[in-house]
Amino acid sequence: MTNTQIEKPKIAEPHHPPTTWKTYFTFSTDHKVIGIQYIVTSFLFFLIGGIFAMIIRGELITPEADLVDRTVYNAMFTMHGTIMLFLWTFPVLVGLANYLVPLMIGARDMAFPRLNAVAFWMVPVFGIILMASFFLPGGPAQAGWWSYPPVSLQNPTGNLINGQFLWLIAVAISGVSSIMGGVNFVTTIVKMRAPGMTFFRMPAYVWAVFSAQIIQLFGLPALTAGAVMLLLDLSIGTAFFDPAKGGNAVLFQHFFWFYSHPAVYVIILPVFGIFSEIFPVYSRKPLFGYKVVAVSSLLIAGVSGFVWVHHMFASGTPAWMRIVFMISTMFVSVPTGIKVFAWVATIWGGKLRLTTPMLFALGGLIMFVFAGITGIMLSSVPIDIHVNNTYFVVGHFHYVLYGTVTMGMFAAFYHWFPKMTGRMYYEGLGKLHFWLSFIGTNLNFLPMHPLGLQGMLRRVASYDPEYAFWNVIASIGGFLLGMSTLPFILNMIGSWVQGEKAPDNPWRAIGLEWLVASPPPVENFEEIPVVISEPYGYGKSEPLTANLEKQELIKDLN
Amino acid sequence: MTVNSSISREELQESLETRTVEHTHDEAANSMFGFIVFLLSESIIFLSFFAGYIVYKTTTPDWLPPGVEGLEVREPAINTVILVSSSFVIYFAELALKRHNMWGFRLLWLTTMAMGSYFLYGQAVEWNSLHFTVTSGVFGGMFYLLTGFHGLHVFTGVVLQLIMLVRSLIPGNYDKGHFGVDATSLFWHFVDVIWIILFLLIYIWQ
Numbered sequence: 001m002t003n004t005q006i007e008k009p010k011i012a013e014p015h016h017p018p019t020t021w022k023t024y025f026t027f028s029t030d031h032k033v034i035g036i037q038y039i040v041t042s043f044l045f046f047l048i049g050g051i052f053a054m055i056i057r058g059e060l061i062t063p064e065a066d067l068v069d070r071t072v073y074n075a076m077f078t079m080h081g082t083i084m085l086f087l088w089t090f091p092v093l094v095g096l097a098n099y100l101v102p103l104m105i106g107a108r109d110m111a112f113p114r115l116n117a118v119a120f121w122m123v124p125v126f127g128i129i130l131m132a133s134f135f136l137p138g139g140p141a142q143a144g145w146w147s148y149p150p151v152s153l154q155n156p157t158g159n160l161i162n163g164q165f166l167w168l169i170a171v172a173i174s175g176v177s178s179i180m181g182g183v184n185f186v187t188t189i190v191k192m193r194a195p196g197m198t199f200f201r202m203p204a205y206v207w208a209v210f211s212a213q214i215i216q217l218f219g220l221p222a223l224t225a226g227a228v229m230l231l232l233d234l235s236i237g238t239a240f241f242d243p244a245k246g247g248n249a250v251l252f253q254h255f256f257w258f259y260s261h262p263a264v265y266v267i268i269l270p271v272f273g274i275f276s277e278i279f280p281v282y283s284r285k286p287l288f289g290y291k292v293v294a295v296s297s298l299l300i301a302g303v304s305g306f307v308w309v310h311h312m313f314a315s316g317t318p319a320w321m322r323i324v325f326m327i328s329t330m331f332v333s334v335p336t337g338i339k340v341f342a343w344v345a346t347i348w349g350g351k352l353r354l355t356t357p358m359l360f361a362l363g364g365l366i367m368f369v370f371a372g373i374t375g376i377m378l379s380s381v382p383i384d385i386h387v388n389n390t391y392f393v394v395g396h397f398h399y400v401l402y403g404t405v406t407m408g409m410f411a412a413f414y415h416w417f418p419k420m421t422g423r424m425y426y427e428g429l430g431k432l433h434f435w436l437s438f439i440g441t442n443l444n445f446l447p448m449h450p451l452g453l454q455g456m457l458r459r460v461a462s463y464d465p466e467y468a469f470w471n472v473i474a475s476i477g478g479f480l481l482g483m484s485t486l487p488f489i490l491n492m493i494g495s496w497v498q499g500e501k502a503p504d505n506p507w508r509a510i511g512l513e514w515l516v517a518s519p520p521p522v523e524n525f526e527e528i529p530v531v532i533s534e535p536y537g538y539g540k541s542e543p544l545t546a547n548l549e550k551q552e553l554i555k556d557l558n
Numbered sequence: 559m560t561v562n563s564s565i566s567r568e569e570l571q572e573s574l575e576t577r578t579v580e581h582t583h584d585e586a587a588n589s590m591f592g593f594i595v596f597l598l599s600e601s602i603i604f605l606s607f608f609a610g611y612i613v614y615k616t617t618t619p620d621w622l623p624p625g626v627e628g629l630e631v632r633e634p635a636i637n638t639v640i641l642v643s644s645s646f647v648i649y650f651a652e653l654a655l656k657r658h659n660m661w662g663f664r665l666l667w668l669t670t671m672a673m674g675s676y677f678l679y680g681q682a683v684e685w686n687s688l689h690f691t692v693t694s695g696v697f698g699g700m701f702y703l704l705t706g707f708h709g710l711h712v713f714t715g716v717v718l719q720l721i722m723l724v725r726s727l728i729p730g731n732y733d734k735g736h737f738g739v740d741a742t743s744l745f746w747h748f749v750d751v752i753w754i755i756l757f758l759l760i761y762i763w764q
Binding site for chain 1 (some may be wrong): 587588589591592595596598599600601602603606607610613614617618619620692693695696698699700703707
């Protein structure tokens with residue numbers, strides 16, 4: 001071990017390897033521990049959000065509102081949206097990035113290990129705050145995850161501390177945590193790369209995380225500003241968004257969507273990165289057009305700042321503005337299309353191995369193409385005005401958020417599971433999980449498109465009986481989707497406890513993270529690797545690094 | 559395929575032989591970079607508030623609450639001059655520190671703190687003399703939100719300066735590096751620039 005660059009702080013810090021499960025309950029500064037902490041915490045919230053979704057689908061299986069009463073139902077879809085975004089997709093992707101980015105760029109840890117730990121421990125804090133609102137007299141927030149005023153300014157209980165208040169506090173804390181993460185990731189990726197790791201030798205996943213975190217940095221403060229103003233309206237009665245007092249309710253929508261539309265790219269970009277990592281490995285081919293794929297991530301991040309008004313086509317937006325944002329929204333399909341075609345070209349003529357991660361990535365790709373097509377439809381103003389706030393929109397973004405993001409996450413879990421735990425998962429259960437969730441997703445979300453076109457509004461507890469047929473199918477699909485998580489949980493816990501020992505590089509993949517032991521040692525690398533070739537060198541004979549004792553590892557891969 | 563390596567072959571061989579490739583990352587440079595990224599992010603909050611202010615100012619029919627003529631510009635202008643001058647003072651304080659002139663640094667640093675505190679005092683006096691509150695329509699809310707949020711930043715800056723001053727009393731504390739001082743100074747300039755925009759928006763453009 002040569003001199004390390006991790007500053008040994010003066011206070012004793014638990015920067016030790018996770019020897020027991022108890023390590024995960026300490027304030028550890030090791031990025032691998034923090035990554036697992038993020039993933040497990042957010043997965044628990046994913047289950048809670050999933051239970052809420054089951055309640056929603058149970059309510060909608062019949063036209064009448066007969067399962068839960070309407071206030072509970074409102075709370076259910078509000079909390080389902082909030083939890084799935086702020087407590088599942090954001091943290092889980094940050095957790096995976098936390099685990100992988102330092103390993104992939106050849107760093108010993110993140111740039112600011114302690115900031116990293118603080119950012120993680122905010123997640124359970126605001127999760128608990130959000131959950132605490134269930135025990136308030138008025139119940140949790142009921143204004144949907146957008147929390148548009150003036151609906152969100154209604155306070156029937158008259159208490160200062162109501163569900164909406166806690167919701168805003170939780171979102172603000174989440175924002176602080178994400179900003180910390182963003183500063184940390186951008187600094188890490190710019191400053192902590194191994195020698196020879198130029199920008200165009202970074203894996204596409206690192207590019208994607210970099211772009212996503214840049215979006216967090218320029219977008220989140222706008223939501224924070226809007227949330228602060230809404231909080232003041234709610235608590236001390238200012239007039240910012242209250243039309244009755246001369247405020248401007250649409251302005252909140254601008255603040256909100258200025259962050260919350262780019263936020264969906266924050267979620268999807270790392271998943272694009274995951275796809276870019278997984279397809280080459282299981283196709284034994286280099287990533288097609290690697291540089292273009294890498295730069296298209298940044299392009300998505302750039303374009304994402306100029307599309308937010310497409311959520312407000314029906315909010316009294318002037319006609320010229322609609323046209324501008326229609327064009328800019330459609331332009332998003334250019335970089336995403338580049339990525340999709342690059343993945344297809346990567347798979348094309350490859351030597352496919354249909355393992356569970358590859359299945360999930362392929363499934364996610366199919367779902368994403370579908371979601372992209374409905375996205376183009378929604379971006380055109382005439383269609384959007386017709387299907388605004390209907391189930392068509394719900395179907396579209398669930399195809400993205402479950403079909404692509406969550407499937408991509410599962411692909412990543414299976415793909416890096418041997419690296420994180422040192423054990424292999426059970427392939428049969430993995431395949432069962434894939435087929436259940438793939439069929440369940442399509443059964444659940446495909447019927448939402450015809451429903452929306454026929455005019456069934458979202459966020460309703462009861463509906464006209466003519467919509468019953470598709471709703472029953474969607475509910476069956478939803479319950480199937482709920483069940484599909486069980487084999488996953490069984491597989492992960494069982495394999496972690498008693499799976500067979502995994503080799504360092506079970507997939508014969510090329511990448512810095514596969515050059516270290518499984519699970520990686522405390523400071524990742526015995527010696528920092530010197531990178532001498534581009535990533536994804538499948539079928540080529542160049543070694544990835546100049547470190548001699550590692551070269552025989554790579555030699556026999558091709 | 560050619561490997562267009564950014565490291566020359568000799569360098570590579572040398573590094574592998576001597577194992578000096580382990581580059582010690584410069585903690586202070588990393589922290590400074592991270593801090594700049596943070597400030598850029600922080601500026602977006604202010605920009606959002608400014609955008610909100612401009613929208614309200616240009617679209618609200620009854621902009622000023624009843625009984626309010628407008629804002630007094632004289633005292634805030636004096637306050638502005640003081641705050642902007644303190645930016646120069648803190649620059650010279652940093653210069654003194656770079657030349658290892660500790661007492662010069664402490665004196666100028668203390669001057670900056672005094673100016674910042676005076677600004678806060680002036681702000682408090684102004685708030686006290688106004689005839690509208692935070693609930694007086696959008697105008698009142700926006701005025702107090704902007705000046706209050708900025709004042710919070712000034713207060714934070716003064717507290718940070720106090721911490722740095724105390725740390726400077728430890729002998730030899732700033733010999734190796736002084737990231738804290740640099741960051742505080744950068745933060746102070748940031749708060750200053752924000753105030754100039756704020757002053758133009760709220761007081762000049764009435």
